[in-house]
Amino acid sequence: MSLPAPSPALDPIFAFLSILLEGIPFILLGSIISGIIDAWLPSGAMDRLLPKRALPAILVSGLLGIIFPVCECAIVPVIRRLVQKGLPLGCAMTYMLAAPIVNPIVALSTWTAFTGRDPMLMMSARVGQGYIIAVVAGLIFSRFAASSILKPAVLAGIRPKPALGETSGAGAGTGIAPAAKRPFSESLVQATKTAQRDFLDTAVYFVIGVAIASILKTQVFYRPSLQEGMAMVAGNHWISGPVLMLMAFVLSLCSTTDAFIIAADNLFSVAAKLAFLVFGPMLDLKLLFLYSTVLKPKALAWFSVGLFLTVYLAGFGTEAIWPWLKLHFG
Amino acid sequence: MSTESNSIPGGSGHHSPPPSSGGHAHAQDHGHSQSQGGLEAVIPVSASTAAAAIAHPHDQSHSHDHDHGHTHEQKEQTEFTRRFFLFLEMTVLLLWSVAMVWFYASGRIDKYLVGDGTFRIQVLIAGLALAVLGWFNWSMRALNAGCGHDHSHDNHDHDHSHAGAEGGGCGHNHDHGHGHKHGDGCEHAHGAKTVAAVGSACCGHGEGPSDKDNTGCGHNHDHDHDHGHAHSPGIPHSHEGTVSGRAMGLVLLAFSVTASVALTPDDFSxxxxxxxxxxxxxxxxxxxxxxxxxxxxxxxxxxxxxxxxxxxxxxxxxxxxxxxxxxxxxxxxxxxxxxxxxxxxxxxxxxxxxxxxxxxxxxxxxxxxxxxxxxxxxxxxxxxxxxxxxxxxxxxxxxxxxxxxxxxxxxxxxxxxxxxxxxxxxxxxxxxxxxxxxxxxxx
Structure with a gap:
């Protein structure tokens, strides 16, 4: 069997398939975790593990990625399920945004990629900034009613929390304990059913996002004129950050990979690279479509604009204290 | 920046109504009963039906008679659609599985993913897992039909203890205590908290189970209507589970993997x-x-x-x-x-x-x-x-x-x-x- 000859028209297909083969195992992993959560995690369990008050709960949620390192593709189905299991919206969003950055695998890859270019500083700045922005986003999300943020389909799956008086009663007669009473086979069927449904759902959006990213990347991004334009603005203090954020958005890289892609670049400033590394794992083309399985279009639009501005502005803050950071941590 | 903000409403706007369900049987099942057209007639009475369920939790036969005429046909259709989709889903998963395992086995994966790390072996494992998942869910199709336990076990589980594992999820429909529980759920449905209402309303989302359980499921249908009802205040109807949306999603998945595998040159130009x-x-x-x-x-x-x-x-x-x-x-x-x-x-x-x-x-x-x-x-x-x-x-x-x-x-x-x-x-x-x-x- 002979393969089609490489041609510019087929470049997107090759890129598409390679991202698909890279990402699909993680989407499946996330969906299986979601199925397990659906079948076995009692409703409201996450709620009880987290601190009672909103702020500490959100602060802790931002660190969950350290214990459960999940990359950005796998986390979306998991988050959807956790929200339905009663995880407060603010905590869920913070976890979703922070986990692909505040996690040991990503920290290590950032460190490795920036070897010889202030690795410690770059890694800490990325993780720190990602954490703070995720917490801020979570606090903002927690101010809104779930019904104005979440898609109806996600909302509809939210279980009612057990009433206050019942929770203390060792679970008897409430919705807490019974999961254990159910035969294993039944839970298993439920888990696989949910996993399959979540996989198919998420995969549809993933495929759309990846297809667009592949086309833009192979047909537009490396056009010499565009590249010249990028090189021209690379030195511009105000525009270089947004340019790299836009690049992160289009390229839709995995958060464990992106540091390697940008570290070797020597046109752009450290601040712009940091913006790339913080923005990309929180929002890119594939994530935009994946998030649309959780968030309402309007909420998603506001979130995207807000995140873009926040990362942009945060970059200046980090840049301002960079010399100080370098002196003390470099 | 303007590109950024432009692309977002465009991107998401393009996808409402999204092609597939919200990731749980519930939305889908709901969509089915809606799309079968029986609901228009029932919605107006569902409030009173639900109210009746609360007031007379034991009076199941009442609500049962109420709408059985509509639902019998509807259910057979729904059951057919459900199995049809399950079959389609399995086909799509197997298609992906074959593509992934083949790419791994033929060594073509080497052109796509680096040998460092576990990327290549992940493709094999995920490919096999997809096949197992699709096959397992299909072979469990009778069990899957369940009377709504896929989303509402928190309300139901105490009843499951005397339901057998085999298709038994439905036995509990006859249980009176159960009716009571549902009554509770419905109380929420009429309560002030919209989210809670919708959440608990899912206690009735199960569509009819397999044919043999017809009698047991009149009750469930009663709840199906509550469900439709509970959606109406505050929360717009979700069309995520519409048949056409799901079908489009599955077609897209099948098409994308088939076309890209057939056309990929394994290299850039x-x-x-x-x-x-x-x-x-x-x-x-x-x-x-x-x-x-x-x-x-x-x-x-x-x-x-x-x-x-x-x-x-x-x-x-x-x-x-x-x-x-x-x-x-x-x-x-x-x-x-x-x-x-x-x-x-x-x-x-x-x-x-x-x-x-x-x-x-x-x-x-x-x-x-x-x-x-x-x-x-x-x-x-x-x-x-x-x-x-x-x-x-x-x-x-x-x-x-x-x-x-x-x-x-x-x-x-x-x-x-x-x-x-x-x-x-x-x-x-x-x-x-x-x-x-x-x-x-x-x-």
């Missing part, structure tokens, strides 16, 4: 590679440190006076070949300029390097070429070219073909660029070569 090359050509390694992975190992024992690196030390860790040349790869050569000590020792030494060659887009002189490799971090889509300028000092060998693989022989030199030292190969010879099998260069 030369035009694209050249574009990438041009984009990065203006970026010599300069002052960048060499990545640890390709750093020239050095023997620190017996260093030269003052700790400097000596030629003897380099020879020790990097022996010359029979022609007296050092064999380097393009990455090493590219980065060697960033290590001043190493560059000082290597300057003027004979080397051999294998890579693809192209005319130098930054220098039109006929003897100026570039030798490059595409380096990949995870998948082919993140490929990045690393190139070193080549200057043929002797007459340029005849018949050099662009984009072909060559082994170039010559001497290393370093020029001073604004960002630091950049490597140049002063080439004297070129021989066609095979592409080296490297875990990170895929092409």
């Amino acid at each position: 030369d035009a694209y590679k050249k574009n990438m090359l041009t984009a990065y050509a203006s970026q010599p390694a300069g002052s960048q440190a060499m990545p640890e992975a390709i750093k020239v190992k050095r023997d620190t024992t017996g260093g030269g006076k003052g700790g400097g690196l000596t030629l003897e030390q380099v020879e020790k860790v990097q022996p010359r070949n029979k022609d007296g040349n050092f064999e380097m790869d393009v990455m090493q050569l590219y980065y060697s300029g960033s290590d001043p000590e190493y560059a000082k020792v290597m300057k003027g030494q004979g080397v051999e390097v294998i890579g693809q060659i192209v005319h130098d887009s930054t220098n039109p002189a006929p003897n100026r070429w570039r030798i490059f490799v595409l380096q990949v971090t995870c998948c082919a889509a993140d490929a990045r070219p690393y190139s070193v300028p080549v200057e043929f000092t002797d007459p340029v060998p005849d018949g050099l073909k662009e984009m072909a693989w060559y082994k170039l022989t010559g001497k290393v030199d370093y020029t001073v660029e604004k960002n630091g030292g950049a490597s140049v190969l002063r080439a004297t010879g070129a021989q066609p070569a095979l592409r080296p099998r490297d875990q990170r260069t895929l092409f």
Whole structure:
């Protein structure tokens, strides 16, 4: 069997398939975790593990990625399920945004990629900034009613929390304990059913996002004129950050990979690279479509604009204290 | 920035109504009962039906009779649709599974994902897992039909204890205590908290189970209506589970994997590679440190006076070949300029390097070429070219073909660029070569 000859028209297909083969195992992993959560995690369990008050709960949620390192593709189905299991919206969003950055695998890859270019500083700045922005986003999300943020389909799956008086009663007669009473086979069927449904759902959006990213990347991004334009603005203090954020958005890289892609670049400033590394794992083309399985279009639009501005502005803050950071941590 | 904000409403707007369900049977099942057309007639009465359920939790036969006329046909259709979709889903999963396992088994995966890490084996494992998942869910289709336990077990579970595992999820419908529980749920449905209302309303979302359970499920249908009702206040109807939406999603998944597998050339076009090359050509390694992975190992024992690196030390860790040349790869050569000590020792030494060659887009002189490799971090889509300028000092060998693989022989030199030292190969010879099998260069 002979393969089609490489041609510019087929470049997107090759890129598409390679991202698909890279990402699909993680989407499946996330969906299986979601199925397990659906079948076995009692409703409201996450709620009880987290601190009672909103702020500490959100602060802790931002660190969950350290214990459960999940990359950005796998986390979306998991988050959807956790929200339905009663995880407060603010905590869920913070976890979703922070986990692909505040996690040991990503920290290590950032460190490795920036070897010889202030690795410690770059890694800490990325993780720190990602954490703070995720917490801020979570606090903002927690101010809104779930019904104005979440898609109806996600909302509809939210279980009612057990009433206050019942929770203390060792679970008897409430919705807490019974999961254990159910035969294993039944839970298993439920888990696989949910996993399959979540996989198919998420995969549809993933495929759309990846297809667009592949086309833009192979047909537009490396056009010499565009590249010249990028090189021209690379030195511009105000525009270089947004340019790299836009690049992160289009390229839709995995958060464990992106540091390697940008570290070797020597046109752009450290601040712009940091913006790339913080923005990309929180929002890119594939994530935009994946998030649309959780968030309402309007909420998603506001979130995207807000995140873009926040990362942009945060970059200046980090840049301002960079010399100080370098002196003390470099 | 304007591009950014534009793309978002555009992107998401494009996808409402989204092609597939919200990820749980519930939305889908709901969609089914809606789409069957029986609901219009029932919605007006559902409030009173639910109210009746609360007021008379034991009075199941009442609500049962109420709507049975509609639901019998509807249910058979729904059950057919459900199984049909389950079959389609399995087909899609098997399709993906076959593609992934085949790519792994045939070795074609090597062109897509790097050998470092676990990327390739992940494809095999995920491919097999998809097949198992699809097959398992299909073979459990009778059990899956369940009377709504997929979303509402928190309300139901106490009843499940006396439901057998085999299709038994439905036995509990006859239980009176159960009716009571549902009543509770419905109370919420009429309560103030919308979210809670919807959540609990899902206690009735189960569509009819398999045919034999008809009698048991009248009750469930009662709740189906509550469900539709509970959605109406505050929360708009979700069409995520519409039959056409789900079908479109499945078709997209089947089509995308089939088309891309059929059409993929397993490589990028030369035009694209050249574009990438041009984009990065203006970026010599300069002052960048060499990545640890390709750093020239050095023997620190017996260093030269003052700790400097000596030629003897380099020879020790990097022996010359029979022609007296050092064999380097393009990455090493590219980065060697960033290590001043190493560059000082290597300057003027004979080397051999294998890579693809192209005319130098930054220098039109006929003897100026570039030798490059595409380096990949995870998948082919993140490929990045690393190139070193080549200057043929002797007459340029005849018949050099662009984009072909060559082994170039010559001497290393370093020029001073604004960002630091950049490597140049002063080439004297070129021989066609095979592409080296490297875990990170895929092409």
